[in-house]
Amino acid sequence: MSKDTIVIREIQPEDNRQIEQVIRNCFYEFKIPLEGTAYSDEETPRMFESYQNNNDVYYVIDNNGTILGGGGVKPLKGFESDVCEIQKMYFSPKVRGKGYGKFMFEKCLQxxxxxxxxxxxxxxxxxxKVAVHIYESYGFKHLKEALGSTGHYSCGVWMLKDL
Known part of the structure; x- marks a missing residue:
């Protein structure tokens, strides 16, 4: 895999199955609870369809047709309209540690x-832990409790940043 074969682009309908697999694999790899997380979201199997509004976007890492990760921005459900959520940012081990996660994070913030x-x-x-450290390095501050109504009751880390 060389860098010039990797493209970060907006999700397409044909990416659904692959990005769902990347997301789900991370839960098993890191032993994250399956209930009360993105794993059990109804959006996860249909990511393209879930990011088709004018106030959201989802990007994927495409290596010659193989999806190796993704991340998106959406309004924070059940909260103020000027607060978004960076969500469903997961990566295959094939691209971790190579700067793609940071690049994707910056693209989502932008x-x-x-x-x-x-x-x-x-x-x-x-x-x-590595992801949380990256969020902290970009100025995200830890919160004592969740905001909005994401349904992710098994997530134990909540963070916020002014843009």
Whole structure:
């Protein structure tokens, strides 16, 4: 796999099955609960269809037709309209540690600003220590409890950043 074969682009309908598999595999790999997380979201099997509004976007990492990760921005469900959530950001082990996660994170933050959001929220699992460290390095602050109504009661890390 060389860098010039990898493209980060908006999700397409044919990406659904592959990005769902990337997302689900991470839950088993990191021993994250399946209930009360993105694993059990009704959106997970139909990611393309879930990001077709004018106030959301989902990107995938495409390596010659193989989807190796993704991440998106959506309004924070059940909360103020100027707060978005970075969500469903998961990566195959094939691209971890190579800078793609940070690049995707920056792309999502940039999209959030372009879409007009004032704050960005995210939820994570304590098992994802590297990801949480990256969020902290970008100025996300830890919260004592969840915001909105994501339904992710098994996530133990809640963070917020002003954009």
């Amino acid at each position: 999209a959030a600003k372009i879409l007009g959001y004032k704050q960005c929220y995210l939820e994570s699992a304590p098992q994802l």
